[in-house]
Amino acid sequence: MTINGKAYIAGAYEHPTRLATDKSVSQLHAEVAAGALEDAGLSFKDVDGYFTAKAPGMGPVSMVEYLGLKPRHLDSTEIGGSSYIAHVSHAAQAIAEGKCNVALITLAGRPKAEGMAVVKGDFKGPENDFEIPYRPVVPNLYALSAMRHMYEFGTTSEQLAWIRVAASHHASHNPNAVMRDKVTVEDVVNSPLIADPLHRLDSCVISDGGGALVVVSPEIARSLKRPLVKVRGAGEALKHMDGGRPDMTSSGAVRSGADAFAEAGVTPQDIKCAMIYDSFTITVLISLEDLGFCKKGEGGKFVSDGNLISGVGKLPFNTDGGGLCNNHPANRGGITKVIEAVRQLRGEAHPAVQVPNCDLALAHGTGGWVSTRHGSATLIMERE
């Protein structure tokens, strides 16, 4: 079974807050849910499918009660920041199988208000005992991949910096972005080293907020007044250490991207803009290579000279400013990638970053740690 053409994204909403000291996390879930349903022209009583990953209490059980939903289909697939991109695919599958017709996906969190400055991988998995004595934290786990990529392919800090530069150009047009100042390559490489070779400006922001999506059946999509954003293809993968034989310069995007392109029946050259999860600059570079936008090892060259800047380069990316500059709610920003792709496909992105004739867009998430283990989810959407 394919999901190509079986579901549409009818509602998308990004919470404008970036510091939510005055709101509970559950409240943020409610506000983004209401926002996405209003955007679609639907209401809470229309929802018959609910999707979330990490959420207060017992996840979907607690959230469904808080929101007053009575869904007949549930999914709480938890693959970090890539969860919400996978949820769109799972929602499309459920709709195609008749399990639900209006699927609501929510993400919310407030790491900024709660002071989670450096995120530890504080999970209790079987691998944990063999890693926590060495004090892995999120930045140095991503840095392991960056260091190896530089060693294998000659990638430079200046090349990685271009990714931040592009994001900052886009964020300068986003009034909600945490960091709205345009930066230069020099600004990035001269910012303090956090974990060699990654600098402060190679890292995403820490922000509160959230987002929500509403995925619906074709019949419902056509009954609504919104532009039709069709799900064309999706893929997902889990990448791990393979029993102690890591390849830290590639990601799950190798598989999730190939599956998504095959299902959509398109190629990377057809994609008008890409929203790529950007926990760090290196995450984007490796994803671009693995998704097939350039050859392995040539990501540094591909991102240089403004190639990711809308109106300048060949592949506009993260036109909202991304996690690097705009918003990284709940320390897992995957849902914002789909939201900005929907804006682009509807022609509702900021005019300064709107890609002309944007009829095909990609969203991709890397959830976890690019070096050691992560979930990977790719989604291709089309403006019908």
Place this chain on the structure above:
Amino acid sequence: MNMDIDASKIPSPGVEPDTAEFWAAANDGVLKIGSCNSCGEPHFYPRAICPRCGSLDVGLKEAKGTGTIYTYSVFRRTSEPYALAWVSLDEGVGMMTNIINCDLDEIRIGQEVEVVFRPSESGQAVPMFQPRGGR
């Protein structure tokens, strides 16, 4: 910037029924790796199943304790910077570790290293690595 890691700052691993032999060996100064009695392939981290072939007939074997640095990163946002690394062991599998007893700015991918044990907060010894031959 020569430094060792303050032992009081090494978080202790949990010891589970399927990893107790590994940690007991570490306390004796011996590095072991997982080994499958069915397919013969090594694995790391040790566990009750072979991740290569799915056999539950697994055990541990002693590693030489030598390898090369596959990648590393010096974490600087702390009062005592430290080097997180992945070391490829000579047996063909690798492990996460810290590189210690060296100038952090001299660490290089491909560098030959050898195991050295350090007590964690609970006293449980954990394997770390230093440049081969010591410094």
